[in-house]
Amino acid sequence: AQTVTQSQPEMSVQEAETVTLSCTYDTSENNYYLFWYKQPPSRQMILVIRQEAYKQQNATENRFSVNFQKAAKSFSLKISDSQLGDTAMYFCAFMKQSGNQFYFGTGTSLTVIP
C-alpha cells in the first residue's frame, strides 16, 4: 500500500519570503510520479508541480521547486517569493507509473501574510 504523510498541518510565510512544505511517502514501487496540488478556497485542485521518480533532477516550475530524495522517500516543495495568491491548502500526492489513482497526503494549509 502507498501512504503519503504531510507532517505540517499549517504554515505561514511573509510575502516575498521562501517557504518549504514537507512530504514523505512510503511505497514498494520503483516507478512512480509525485505531485504537489494546490487547493484554494474555490476548492479547485490545481497541479503545481510533478516529478517522475526515475529522474534525478528536481522539477521546477517558475517560483516552485521540489527537493526529491528517492532513497529517503522525501518530496518537499519550496515556494520562492511567496505571493498572496499562494494562500491555499497544498496536497502532496503519489501515483504508480502503472496506475491512475492518486494517493494524497492530509494537506498543509499555507497562509501568506502581507
Add this chain to the structure above:
Amino acid sequence: SAVISQKPSRDICQRGTSLTIQCQVDSQVTMMFWYRQQPGQSLTLIATANQGSEATYESGFVIDKFPISRPNLTFSTLTVSNMSPEDSSIYLCSVEIARGGYGYTFGSGTRLTVV
C-alpha cells in the same frame, strides 16, 4: 486540459435522503474518478467509472451507498444514498486525459452537508 462542470456546488440535505451529483466534461474521456474529501481531511478515491462497464469501488465504499452512472464519455453521476451526517464532505470528480499524471483535471467539488 478538460473543463469539468460539477453540479450542485453545494447542498444541505436531510438525513435519510439521497443526493445525485453530476459531472459534465467538455471532451470525451475514458476514465472518470470520484473522490471524497471529509472535513479537514485529504481526498480519498471512492470509485473509478469507465463508460460501458460497472464502476470499480475502493475498499470501504459500496455500490449500494454510492451508486455511479456513466452513460457516455462526457458525463457521470454519483449518488450519495440514505445520507447521514457522516457523509458531510466535499465530493469531487476527476478525469484522466493523458497518462502519467499530467492529464488529470478535477471538478470544483460539491460541498454536501447532511443535517
